[in-house]
Amino acid sequence: MTFYSEIKNSLLDLEGKSLKRSPLTISSSQNAEILINGLPYVCFCSNNYLGLANHSSISSSAISALQSFGFGSSSSRLVSGTMDLHRSLEERICRFLGFDRSLLFSSGYCANIGTIQSLFDSSDVIFSDRLNHASIIDGCRLSRSRLFIYDHLDISQLRSLLSQNRCFGKKALVVTESVFSMNGDIAPLKDLRSLCYDFDAALMVDEAHSLGVFGPRGTGLCLSSDVDCDIFIGTFSKAFGCFGAFVSSSNEVISLIENRARSFVFSTSPPVSFAAAAISSIDLVESSDTLRSRLFFLSSRLRRSLTDLGYRLIEGSSPIIPVLFGDPKAVIDFSSALFERGFFVQGIRPPSVPVGSSRLRIIPIATHTDRHIESLIDSFRSLYPLYSAI
Numbered sequence: 093m094t095f096y097s098e099i100k101n102s103l104l105d106l107e108g109k110s111l112k113r114s115p116l117t118i119s120s121s122q123n124a125e126i127l128i129n130g131l132p133y134v135c136f137c138s139n140n141y142l143g144l145a146n147h148s149s150i151s152s153s154a155i156s157a158l159q160s161f162g163f164g165s166s167s168s169r170l171v172s173g174t175m176d177l178h179r180s181l182e183e184r185i186c187r188f189l190g191f192d193r194s195l196l197f198s199s200g201y202c203a204n205i206g207t208i209q210s211l212f213d214s215s216d217v218i219f220s221d222r223l224n225h226a227s228i229i230d231g232c233r234l235s236r237s238r239l240f241i242y243d244h245l246d247i248s249q250l251r252s253l254l255s256q257n258r259c260f261g262k263k264a265l266v267v268t269e270s271v272f273s274m275n276g277d278i279a280p281l282k283d284l285r286s287l288c289y290d291f292d293a294a295l296m297v298d299e300a301h302s303l304g305v306f307g308p309r310g311t312g313l314c315l316s317s318d319v320d321c322d323i324f325i326g327t328f329s330k331a332f333g334c335f336g337a338f339v340s341s342s343n344e345v346i347s348l349i350e351n352r353a354r355s356f357v358f359s360t361s362p363p364v365s366f367a368a369a370a371i372s373s374i375d376l377v378e379s380s381d382t383l384r385s386r387l388f389f390l391s392s393r394l395r396r397s398l399t400d401l402g403y404r405l406i407e408g409s410s411p412i413i414p415v416l417f418g419d420p421k422a423v424i425d426f427s428s429a430l431f432e433r434g435f436f437v438q439g440i441r442p443p444s445v446p447v448g449s450s451r452l453r454i455i456p457i458a459t460h461t462d463r464h465i466e467s468l469i470d471s472f473r474s475l476y477p478l479y480s481a482i
């Protein structure tokens with residue numbers, strides 16, 4: 093049948109371009125050291141920044157909620173699925189970040205598509221950074237708004253796009269990540285804020301990679317740099333070591349999202365055991381800056397050492413350390429060589445990053461030991477000939 097032969101061709105095409113992916117299976121909990129095929133590896137490619145993914149107080153909160161409330165939540169929140177713990181988590185998020193209201197989603201992906209689709213339509217205009225996450229791009233497409241893409245972090249291009257095109261929309265949105273997930277660089281939030289004031293646009297910031305990581309108490313970059321954003325997206329799946337996500341904003345904005353976001357309205361609410369886990373992860377993230385300091389200590393050490401060894405990094409001050417290779421096959425070969433030495437560092441290839449910018453994306457975890465970091469640096473030292481030959 094044509095269907096199956098075409099599917100096969102598409103897969104062969106991916107394989108031919110070194111773009112076919114198949115995930116490795118991990119048989120331990122997620123932390124600095126993991127088990128793959130029964131063997132130990134040091135993991136340097138997770139978003140588990142603070143090492144909370146297997147934290148015992150998060151799992152015990154989930155277990156006690158499971159025992160009291162069972163697993164299933166039975167339906168969409170708007171039908172019969174809103175439970176006490178969903179509300180408690182939303183209130184806890186508001187106390188953590190200082191917004192009027194927050195709304196949970198099953199994932200950051202759902203939060204972005206639902207939020208943008210519910211607030212903007214074909215009579216509006218959206219201005220989006222070229223490197224924004226796929227879920228932001230998909231949300232913009234779903235909204236059917238007129239979309240203007242500005243070059244990554246390019247404020248002056250955004251200003252000229254706004255001055256030429258703001259007039260075409262009733263409402264306008266500027267949307268950005270605060271820390272860019274694949275580059276680890278940081279949006280000029282203050283400049284974006286003032287452009288939004290100048291052009292009567294709302295500012296939406298996705299803090300997936302900065303919440304829990306940046307700022308005192310881990311409140312992220314908007315709060316710590318004193319930038320008011322109109323729509324705030326956060327996820328519990330990364331630094332918080334949990335699952336699920338949320339949007340925070342004013343009462344009215346959240347009310348409209350609650351009524352119109354298709355990924356919220358037409359989807360069963362997440363289990364309340366997740367909400368209980370997320371509440372304890374906020375407690376942990378907020379209670380101390382020790383893990384964050386350790387994370388930044390390790391990431392600046394890695395950045396410095398890899399740069400000194402001659403590797404080409406994308407500069408930045410976040411714990412995301414991209415080592416550029418360009419060619420997808422080169423990055424896979426290097427990643428395999430590291431794997432043979434006991435390190436799991438995933439190669440990132442298109443479509444996650446633009447063609448020609450395949451990279452290793454190294455992320456330390458606060459629970460890595462000094463020895464873990466030193467032996468990774470040693471391996472990069474001995475593998476340098478493989479890199480310089482590209």
Ligand SMILES: *Cc1c(COP(=O)(O)O)cnc(C)c1O
Pocket residue numbers: 198199200201202204225227269273298300301327328329336337
């Ligand atoms: C990971 C990520 C998401 C998706 O969050 P999930 O909770 O994993 O679905 C959204 N936005 C950005 C910027 C991300 O990096």
